[in-house]
Amino acid sequence: MKAQNNASIYSALAANLLIAVTKFIAGGFTNSSSMISEGIHSMVDTVNQVLLLYGLKRSHKKPDVSHPFGYGRELYFWSFIVSILIFGLGGGISIYQGVNHVIKPEELGDPFWNYIVLASSFVFEGASLVIAIKEFNKVRNGQTWWSAIIRSKDPSSFLVLFEDGAAVLGLLIVFVFMLIGHNYNMPYMDGIASVLVGLLLVFVSAILARESRSLLMGEGIARNTQHKIRVLVEKDPAIIRVVNVLSTYQAPDDVVLLLIVEFNPDIDTEDITASIERVRLAIKTAFPLIKLVFVQPQTYTRIPSSLFQTKKP
DSSP states (O other): OOTTHHHHHHHHHHHHHHHHHHHHHHHHHHTOHHHHHHHHHHHHHHHHHHHHHHHHHHHTOOOOSSOTTOSTTHHHHHHHHHHHHIIIIIIIHHHHHHHHHHHSOOOOOOTHHHHHHHHHHHHHHHHHHHHHHHHHHHHHTTOOHHHHHHHOSOHHHHHHHHHHHHHHHHHHHHHHHHHHHHHTTOTHHHHHHHHHHHHHHHHHHHHHHHHHHHHHHOOOOOHHHHHHHHHHHTTSTTEEEEEEEEEEEEETTEEEEEEEEEEOTTSOHHHHHHHHHHHHHHHHHHOTTEEEEEEEEEOOOOOOGGGGOOOOO
16 A cells, blocks of 8 residues: 555544534534534544554555455455445434424524634645545546546545545535525524535445445456456467456455466476466566466367368258
8 A cells, every 4th residue: 555545544634633623612602503513524534534544554464374365455344334434423413413403493603603613624624635636646547537436446545535525515515504594594504504414425425335345345357457467378378268367356456366277288287387487477577466366277178170060961
């Protein structure tokens, strides 16, 4: 895992921790449910950054007897937990609190401090989002944003991006509805803002859960990469063809590859062994992310040419 990926996580952690405290204080003084929801949102994001850092640390543990392929998938597991927390704590509590304030709206206090907190939060969250965008652009490699997210095998690269984006959009929602509520004496608008923030978090958590689950279940290498490997392997003189290419990501930078290969039936065991070593070296050189390469020989059956001859009537 590249150290640069952690920059966005640390910046988001510092920003969310400070902002969460100020939002809770402002929400308590002004009796604003949307501000309290924003505080919950920031607190959940803070916990999420801690869990991501923990997952990153755990994923770097060396292989042992119980985990011979290493602990790389710890990152995928904790990323999935983060998406669940965004849904349950962030989205669920915000929606619940918002609905209560819509049913039983309460008179709002002086909104001055709410606006101050929202403005400062927007600056901090915006700065964190800019850092997350810059970090993600380093690994995007010219792909579209959505394509890069779908194809990414490193959830830490897009989790923070989604969280910061949702945070900035949530602040804008709260600001607009709070402004409307105070100017037109509509206290229930504060509850509607809280519900919208909750729905936003549920939407974001659904996307993150989908991507994290896919990685946790074991995604393989892309089809174009499989094709390149087939072409590379079939260049070896001892190999007739690659029957199948099986792979799985153990971590963003750790791929396990299994090749089922048909060898020339005229070569002996020593030639097959030498061919396997050549194939392994060639693949690891061309694709550094592939750490382990297993080659499974498959017996080649020569089909008699008589089977293809048509009998004369």
